[in-house]
Amino acid sequence: LGCHVRRTGDAGEALRALRSEPPDLVCSDLRMPGMDGLEFLALLRAHVPDLRCVVVSACADASILSEADRLGVVACLRKPVAISELVEVLDRLAATRARPDAGLSAAPQDSAGFPPRMAPSGLDRLDSNLLRKTSQLSLLTQFSAALCAAPTTDPTSPAKSRPGDRLAPLVRRSLEVARRALGANQASLGLLERGTIRPVETLGVRAGLLPLTEAAQRLGMRAEGEPWYGTIYGAPLAAAALVIHGEMVGVLCAGRLAGGPPFGMSDADLLAAFAAQTAVALENASLSRQLEQAFQASVASLIVTLEAKHKYTEGHSMRVAEYAHGISVTLGLSVLVDEQVHTAALLHDLGKVGIRDEVLDKPGELTAAEWAAMREHPQLGARILGSLGFLTEEARIVRHHHERLDGSGYPDGLTGEAIPLAARIIGVADAFDAMRSARSYRRELSEAAAIDQLRRGAGTQSDPAAVEASCAWGAAHPAAARPVSSSGAAPGAEPV
Secondary structure, eight states: OOOOOOOOSSHHHHHHHHHHSOOSEEEEOSSOSSSOHHHHHHHHHHHOTTOEEEEEEOOOOHHHHHHHHHTTOSEEEESSOOHHHHHHHHHHHHHHTTOGGGSSOOOOOOTTSSOOOOOHHHHTTSOHHHHHHHHHHHHHHHHHHHHHHSOSSOTTSBTTSOGGGGGHHHHHHHHHHHHHHHTOSEEEEEEEETTEEEEEEEEEOOSSOOOHHHHHHHHHTSOTTOOEEEEETTEEEEEEEEEETTEEEEEEEEEOOTTSOOOOHHHHHHHHHHHHHHHHHHHHHHHHHHHHHHHHHHHHHHHHHHHTTSGGGTTHHHHHHHHHHHHHHHTTOBHHHHHHHHHHHHTTTGGGGGSOHHHHTOSSOOOHHHHHHHTTHHHHHHHHHHTTSSOHHHHHHHHTTTOOTTSOSSSSOOOGGGSOHHHHHHHHHHHHHHHHBOBTTBOOOOHHHHHHHHHHHBTTTBOHHHHHHHHHHHHHOGGGGOOBOOOSOOSOSSOO
């Protein structure tokens, strides 16, 4: 086409390019990250009214295209655009020159029919404040997208970590973007707990932790919702409150090394916008967690009710969940896996709702048909959980909690590592509780005898690491390994 073309990634970059290299023609999309095309065109019309613009977009919204036309674009080209279409527009622009009937501004033209390049003074009206606001808008958009992409649970966090630490991925993403956007050496977030600020996470150069408590005190002296910037202990700082439902729940702080350039009000305002979005994300994550906990409480209540109908199973699932949690903590598994283990353990016998009471309560041996029906409960439980849509991994665990390492288990005869670790853990906890519970045909086994039985089966039936973790946890929590008396009946010595 014989044109020098410069590409930019977003509207903010384009506005900065206008100052350094004023163009003859701007081609812009309407849907862009940060500032959208209509805002961009409005700024150009206000500050560089004679600059000609062409819209190149896949947008088919008539109202948006009409607004673009009102803002003075000389053409709207629909993506995908053929080169011939662009050549036609360029030829038409060149042919208009200064004809009064051309429908274009009769501004002075150069030999190619385009207006002369704008003098720098015209472009200077795109002042630094406007460019900074544009850049900040783009950063806020990126920040929001980053928070949406962050998981609300850290899959690597230890199972015994504090509940607030489970939001670490979201917090780290927030700090990472905020630190980079403000050009800070360090960023930190703390949550308010019983009147004090507890640091949750700090990212960046470690020259001592940022003084979150002092920053929170400065925020307490400001107008409601207003951020703070200044110096503490010789280091430039900016801070903004995390506010949920009108109450301060924490503080987001950015800092530079002592002697570094100070923060300004625009920095503090940007940090406050980051803090507001972080607070919303934290609240959503907390609500999601509360819903999960409410669901688990409902499930636990349902299981207690179901097991109360059968004396030998009363309290069984709650105890298995407790043992399984102890094993996962001892093994050092993550929060995510531990929660899956605990939930699946609570629900491991859910499929027994489909087994007739006379089979569950039968005092003698089961017939082949009854035994076959009993062995269906892992699959039935898995189908029930799978139908919920948000417990797919728990459903897989429940399905396989009766598998054995040597392939003698059911329903799929899996072996070794093919059995999910969580299912192997629950298998050990289930077997231990069965041996420690009294039946109509036998007394409960002593803790030592039950441990001996588990160790005999380690490597063939049960996972050796899970067995040893169970023994270690039981030794540290003797009350959890108490025997359970029952006058009810059980279909067999092994857990089913």
